[in-house]
Amino acid sequence: MEMLDRYLQAVRRHLPWLRQDDIIAELRANLEAQLEDKEAELGRKLTNAEMEVWLKQLGSPIQVAARYQPQQYLIGPALFPIYRFVLRLALGWCAVIFCIAKTVEIVSKGQGIDALAGVIFQLPWILFINAAVVTLIFAILQRSGAQIPEKFAQGAAMGNDWPHAPAAARDVWADGQKKPKSYAQAVAEVIFGWILLVWMLLVPHYPYLLMGPGVIILKVAPYQLAPVWWTFYWCIVVIAAVELAWRIIDLLQERWQEPHTAQHLVKSLLGLIPLLVVLAAPGRVLTVLKNPADNAHAAALAQINHWLYRGFEIVAAIVVLQLLWTVGQISVEAYRKRLAAAR
Amino acid sequence: MTLAENLFENLRLELRRGCLTLAVLAQLKEEHYGYTLRKALASRGMEIDENTLYPLLRRLEAQGLLTSEWREEDKRNKRFYRLSTDGQEIFARLLKEWNDINTAITNLL
Numbered sequence: 001m002e003m004l005d006r007y008l009q010a011v012r013r014h015l016p017w018l019r020q021d022d023i024i025a026e027l028r029a030n031l032e033a034q035l036e037d038k039e040a041e042l043g044r045k046l047t048n049a050e051m052e053v054w055l056k057q058l059g060s061p062i063q064v065a066a067r068y069q070p071q072q073y074l075i076g077p078a079l080f081p082i083y084r085f086v087l088r089l090a091l092g093w094c095a096v097i098f099c100i101a102k103t104v105e106i107v108s109k110g111q112g113i114d115a116l117a118g119v120i121f122q123l124p125w126i127l128f129i130n131a132a133v134v135t136l137i138f139a140i141l142q143r144s145g146a147q148i149p150e151k152f153a154q155g156a157a158m159g160n161d162w163p164h165a166p167a168a169a170r171d172v173w174a175d176g177q178k179k180p181k182s183y184a185q186a187v188a189e190v191i192f193g194w195i196l197l198v199w200m201l202l203v204p205h206y207p208y209l210l211m212g213p214g215v216i217i218l219k220v221a222p223y224q225l226a227p228v229w230w231t232f233y234w235c236i237v238v239i240a241a242v243e244l245a246w247r248i249i250d251l252l253q254e255r256w257q258e259p260h261t262a263q264h265l266v267k268s269l270l271g272l273i274p275l276l277v278v279l280a281a282p283g284r285v286l287t288v289l290k291n292p293a294d295n296a297h298a299a300a301l302a303q304i305n306h307w308l309y310r311g312f313e314i315v316a317a318i319v320v321l322q323l324l325w326t327v328g329q330i331s332v333e334a335y336r337k338r339l340a341a342a343r
Numbered sequence: 344m345t346l347a348e349n350l351f352e353n354l355r356l357e358l359r360r361g362c363l364t365l366a367v368l369a370q371l372k373e374e375h376y377g378y379t380l381r382k383a384l385a386s387r388g389m390e391i392d393e394n395t396l397y398p399l400l401r402r403l404e405a406q407g408l409l410t411s412e413w414r415e416e417d418k419r420n421k422r423f424y425r426l427s428t429d430g431q432e433i434f435a436r437l438l439k440e441w442n443d444i445n446t447a448i449t450n451l452l
Contacts, residue, residue, distance in 0.1 A: 033419070
């Protein structure tokens with residue numbers, strides 16, 4: 001019995017601590033009954049060697065205890081296909097963006113073969129970090145899903161189980177309305193929203209991420225962007241962050257398939273803010289001379305500012321028209337629903 | 344173990360996994376504690392390793408398919424399991440599913 005006690009103590013160490021007393025008591029009762037049967041068959045007590053063989057047959061304490069743990073996945077079967085899809089996309093785009101950015105850097109700085117070799121060695125690490133980040137995000141999603149399994153099961157099924165979508169949902173599509181967003185799409189939007197935000201935050205430090213080889217023109221040109229562009233930039237960043245936060249909240253609250261009329265309207269309105277910021281630039285000046293005393297380029301600067309400003313006026317007009325169109329659509333839809341409810 | 348044997352073993356385990364639950368539920372129409380349940384199943388040709396059976400009982404109980412109580416028997420405290428009301432209903436549905444699969448497979452062979 002002493003050997004069995006030690007075996008059970010070893011199992012206990014690897015059990016979930018809240019349930020270990022209960023599990024050990026039950027395991028002890030079962031194993032002792034089994035041992036009694038063995039001894040009754042033999043007509044004697046088991047020798048230490050026989051006891052050792054029997055306990056070995058039962059399995060190592062870690063293995064025995066592991067069976068009592070809830071099934072644990074880093075990324076479970078429901079989420080894995082989406083994970084694989086997003087990982088492929090993220091790795092592919094990461095490799096493309098990295099290669100383009102590095103090529104531009106090498107060409108613009110006139111670096112040689114050493115820099116190219118450095119890129120080749122860097123790429124696997126970049127991809128590895130990218131894969132680790134995507135995996136971490138999905139592991140968090142899996143973990144939060146495991147804590148609310150009934151909601152998670154519904155969510156995961158929506159992505160994978162489309163042929164069995166409720167008839168009501170199919171009817172909506174058949175009516176020509178927009179197909180509801182799948183779980184995979186919603187997750188991909190969050191991940192790409194996050195990548196976009198990081199990219200935007202990196203642009204001021206690495207302008208070639210935005211302009212590619214065109215960054216050389218910025219360096220040699222006698223003009224530079226006016227300070228209003230910083231306000232414009234931060235407006236865009238805040239809007240991207242708000243949109244990402246919305247998407248994450250929708251995902252966590254399982255509302256990614258619900259129509260977000262108000263959200264859509266607010267997004268359109270927010271989109272106007274950076275345009276208004278540019279249009280309100282003092283003196284309609286969007287670019288300035290690097291050297292204010294450079295009279296040779298003053299005339300060209302005035303032309304650039306004029307056409308840039310005119311361009312922004314046109315864009316703002318298009319956005320306002322789009323906004324009015326959206327408000328009109330929402331109003332018509334609300335009116336239609338009110339009529340339908342009245343009948 | 345060769346690749347083919349390994350594949351067969353995996354498929355066999357997969358096939359058995361669902362059957363084990365059905366067998367346990369079937370046997371627990373009568374009350375049993377872990378070891379006697381294992382013996383009862385073995386005596387009817389369904390051998391189950393203790394490391395599979397005992398955790399399975401706890402999972403089925405956590406899922407509400409079994410109820411259990413600690414009771415003294417032969418001067419030893421034991422945990423006795425039996426089918427719960429929900430377990431009886433699920434078992435009946437699983438049994439029908441099992442019979443349908445059996446019929447379908449028989450028809451295919």
